[in-house]
Amino acid sequence: MKKRWFLLCAALLILFSLSVSAAAVQTDAQLPYVYDAAQLLSDEQKADLEQRAENFTELYGCGIYIVTVDDFTRYSDSYSIESFAEQVYRSYTLGVGEDDTGIMLILSMAERDYDLCAYGADAHTAFTDYGKDVLANRFLDDFRNDDWYAGFVDYQNGCASLLRQAAAGTPLDYDTDPARLETQKRFKLGVVIVVPLLIALIACLVMKGRMKSAVKKTQADDYIPPRGMRLTQRVDQYLRTTQSRVRIESNRSSSGSHHGGTSISSGGFSHHSGKF
Amino acid sequence: MASQITNYKCPACTGPLHFVGASGRLECDYCGSTYSVEEIEALYKQKDESAAQAAAAAEAAQAASQQDPETAQWADYAGDDWGKDGMRSYNCPSCGAELICDATTAATSCPYCGNPTIVPGQLSGVKKPDYIIPFKLDKQAAIQALKAHYRGKPLLPRVFSAQNHIEEIQGVYVPFWLFSGDADADLSFNCTRSMTTREGQYRVTTTQHFLVRRSGTVPFEKVPVDASSKMPDENMDSIEPFDYGELKPFSNAYLPGFLANKYDVSIDDCAPRADERCTNSSVRAVASTVTGYQTCTPAAQNVRLHRGKVDYALLPVWMLHTKWNGKDYLFSMNGQTGKLTGDLPTSMGRFWAYFGGIFGSLAAVLYVLLFVL
Structure with missing residues (x-):
């Protein structure tokens, strides 16, 4: 009897959990969670990341996607990686739930561009502009070393962390990040000590320098008669012209200019993009 | 005898x-x-x-x-x-x-x-000076100049300025060699002019490179070098320049009432200092004609000095001497223009007091601005 009761409970529990997860991951996505067209990952790595993404997606109700391509300009006429990311998200109906909540990290290897693209109200709440900046800093160092798997794992863990904080009612933002506030406090304290220290030292050294007024002269400008110099040769010979080109970094990839919240485009997306 | x-x-x-x-x-x-x-x-x-x-x-x-x-x-x-x-x-x-x-x-x-x-x-015969600039300022002017020299020096020990215990003030005609001549300077520079434009996603900087050559002759008239070993070179250099418009042919009649020394450093011994000063100034004067470039790096320089006449002159200097904490302090004042120089003692107590005061007040203001407001 006991055994039967146990099996029934277990069956109900499995059924319940399946129904809950099925409800949470209700999706029409036409792409897996990890789509590696640039072939940066091994099959094992891909499978592992796919499994992790699926777990996190089920747990938090927000699709966590990874897309890699050789060159995003080959796939569309998009001028920027942001608009390409939006096209991918829409075309493959990514996201979960009724409002297709999700976040996608897309890498384009040709110019080493990346974009973090979030969609849906819950995603915008969890992935604020500042949160996306913090998230990017977690994986960019790996990508700069071509350690793709570690970078994607960091990305997924970072997403999970941000989603967890949002679920707890305190999404990571500019005004609420305790690490940033602590760093800012230390920086201000440093300013309060170092700046006055330097100014006081310079001022006192200038005052000390004024105590010494007897110095040997090394020039004789006072003894050149007015208009006395006679210029006998004046040649300005053109040699060559050189040119240097520096790509202008997108302002959107820069950090430190946050004022809190999430900037959402008219299409309902929010982005964080740059180079890796 | x-x-x-x-x-x-x-x-x-x-x-x-x-x-x-x-x-x-x-x-x-x-x-x-x-x-x-x-x-x-x-x-x-x-x-x-x-x-x-x-x-x-x-x-x-x-x-x-x-x-x-x-x-x-x-x-x-x-x-x-x-x-x-x-x-x-x-x-x-x-x-x-x-x-x-x-x-x-x-x-x-x-x-x-x-x-x-x-x-x-x-001061007669071969040692007789060619010129003299008579004293124009008296002892009182020297004392006033020293008091003015003390002003605006917050690190000066209060005791030093309050007592103002000048032990000795002497008007001295100091012997100087006055070197005249020309310097030919040949200089070359690597210079650039740059222009930056924006082309799409790129910032394009176009730089033109030039080899710039300048040659010139710079005359020097009566560069003074102190010819008395008793006078510190730093003090004598610092009270320059003298107004040579008031140079007069030497006469003993200008000397009564003042000390006067004859030279004890020869022209040959003084010449390197005049050479160095003329070389530096000729390079600076010729280099100042290189304009219109954003960067300018010296590539080569060659200076030839044409040493000319050397005059012997007595120039008026007020020497003020004082002692403090067992150390001698010597001040010199140009007896013609009134320019006074001389190193002053520093009170390290006042140094650290000012340091603490400036640091403390600035730190307090910054603290209020960054943490309170």
């Missing part, structure tokens, strides 16, 4: 005459008579000739008497001659006291009667 020395006496009352910078004349302290330099020179030229003849006759008589055993003097075994120590002795023409002074001293005053005196021979 004492030598006869000269002072200028008032033709009216025989009181001592002093040169006064403000009036540019020799004045008598006793009867108030004043005389121009030319008048005194003419008067004493005649006297000097008579004195020289009398001295020659006296020396001849003394030589004759030493050969006569009846009139021979006691041999002097008391010690070495002053000359061996670089000193000389003279008789004051006013009170007769024997004065011992440095072999380079050309004018001094008698410590017994205060008469200003000029040591004969020191």
